[in-house]
Amino acid sequence: MQEFEKIDISSSAVPLQERWTEPRAIEHTYDCGSEGDPSNKFMTTLNWMLTPMDQTEPEKILALTVLSQLLLSTSASPLRKALTDSGLGEDIVGGGLETDLRQMSFSVGMKGLTEENVAKVQELIEETLTQLSKEGVPQTLMESCLNTLEFRLRENNTGRFPRGLSLMIASLSTWLHESDPLVPLRFEEPLMKLKEKLAAGESVFEDLIRENFLTNPHKAAVTMIPDPKYAEKEAAIEQERIDKVAKAASREELEEIVEMTQRLKEKQAKPDDPAELAKIPYLSKEDLDKNMKTVPFEEDQISGATVYHHPLPTSGVVYMDLGLDISGVSMELLPLMSLYTESLTQLGTKKEDFVSLQQRIGRETGGLRPSTYMSQLVAADGNGPVVSMLMIRAKTMSSKTTQTFDLLKDILLEPNFDNKERFRQLVVEEKAGVESGIAPSGHTVAAGRLRSQYRVGDWATEQMEGLAYLDYVKALLERVDNDWEGVLRDLRALHSAVVHRSKLVCNVTTDSDVYPGVKAELKSFLDSLPEKSSLELPSWIDQAPTPTPANEGFIIPAQVNYVGKAMNLLDAGYELTGASALAAKHLGTSYLWDTVRVQGGAYGGFCRLDMRTGDFLYLSYRDPNVNKTLTNYDGAGAFLKSHDISEEELTKSIIGMIGDMDSYALPDAKGFASMTRKITGETDELRQERREQVLGATAKDF
Structure with a gap:
């Protein structure tokens, strides 16, 4: 604190709003x-x-x-x-x-x-x-x-x-x-x-x-x-205000505005003074750990399921992840997966209605949440086999492990899908939720659409979460009203195709001395599940279309844009290394920051490189531009090729990248990340190799 001076805070009080006497x-x-x-x-x-x-x-x-x-x-x-x-x-x-x-x-x-x-x-x-x-x-x-x-x-x-x-x-x-x-x-x-x-x-x-x-x-x-004409009216009001100011301004005042604008653009484009940047303290490469952080684990086979145990200190909390294989789901039923997973805890069981079930989950656990998990095995061409699961994540105190497994049994073995009105509520809420999430998170929507054009797993995610899913939900709402029996058959078919212990993966993260008791309860739970699916369906993986890149545009009720552009680097013949990810990170914090955000006026401009699939995406957030941003994206290659990155800049980028690799995580996150690496084939050796590539990166890699 020696660099700072004490300031007077006597005037920092926030005055209270006067209370109303009537609504x-x-x-x-x-x-x-x-x-x-x-x-x-x-x-x-x-x-x-x-x-x-x-x-x-x-x-x-x-x-x-x-x-x-x-x-x-x-x-x-x-x-x-x-x-x-x-x-x-x-x-x-x-x-x-x-x-x-x-x-x-x-x-x-x-x-x-x-x-x-x-x-x-x-x-x-x-x-x-x-x-x-x-x-x-x-x-x-x-x-x-x-x-x-x-x-x-x-x-x-x-x-x-x-x-x-x-x-x-x-x-x-x-x-x-x-x-x-x-x-x-x-x-x-x-x-x-x-x-x-x-x-x-x-x-x-x-x-x-x-x-x-x-x-x-x-x-x-x-x-x-x-x-519906709100934006049009606001634009007219703004234009009227601008015209009024312009009409009242003298020639000298207008020239001053032009000059100020030019000075602003020059300041935005001017690089930061190296002497000023040098005043900011930062680590050196020597301060960084050369070895990748690993998570201890034990692997076991219990009742035909693969079980991972991560012995980490959790103060008696038991974190459990159950991954049920969904590769046996048909392409026709795949978009229903998201609502099916929600239905497991939101429709009740044959023993209790959804109100009692929700209260029971609150009383006996710290949370229980089903969702879908989609990834793929690590492969040199970035197009490895798809890994697709219904993932149920639960946490509870070790004293309530039995009650939690009893809950899971009821949810998975005795679901009740018969409540039409309650399911209709879920569909209406889902539709509203997806629609309301588009305008504030357009960059995420754009990323999903772009990814879906290169890999089957990402295509499936778009069917279950993206704009394609929104179209499905709208049609499903009509089906619920006009063909409830058909919807009910689909829900039951999905359940039969998903709930079994074939290819099931379980992950338990808890204290070492707690695990033996959990293991015994886990075996009893796994034994209660069907050994294999009771319904044979053609796999959506075999039925899915081959993703094909295409340009798209969607109109949304917003005064800003979300601009994305992508290609798959591995498909283009580029060989990815840890240094590739480093170059992408530097691109986002330098060129894209300056051109898309600072000069272009967007709230954010960045890029993402998926080392597993090879997908490389440019994205902007709350962007006033479209064509200008695309032009900036197209100039990124020339920037990297001509950019004379200093040793100081390179070191800062390396430090930031290692920081991402070693990001803060609590025991549940460590255990879950370790499990996902195991099921996708991302070995510690591969992670260490990429770390060394980042630490050893040079300007040539950019």
């Missing part, structure tokens, strides 16, 4: 796009301002956190369920409790509404909260939410984000307002007090609902009104 209604128009019927694109939320973070007891903040989870976090949550079951709209909006600002807030609503349903949604929210305050919160729901929250607090799983930084950011909610920064981190005492009150039968959550929602006058009912 308000607010309406805004928004750009809903020119496609489709705008009459069912209304959105509405009810929003309450709560108490300031720094003036609220920690126990109450924790109770509000549990209440938010209780109301909205799962499909079994009463407020979410009431809104979903109503059929008034397509999906839930509003994030529940917000604690990042000084004054907490709570927001909930729906999108995909007709105008007449706006008021109905607002009334339903009020009615549901009133009913809960009077009739009370079910005991099983409280237990489920409390267990989920306590598991999350004790596990403190921050993913790839360093725990230390996560704790620091959490402390800012009070620290920024000159209160104790440790208050948000101390959860033991508030949790104990909350449990004691609930055990004593106190109406904690019912009282919170009345105090913060039902009798709180600081409430805003916000309605977003769709306007």
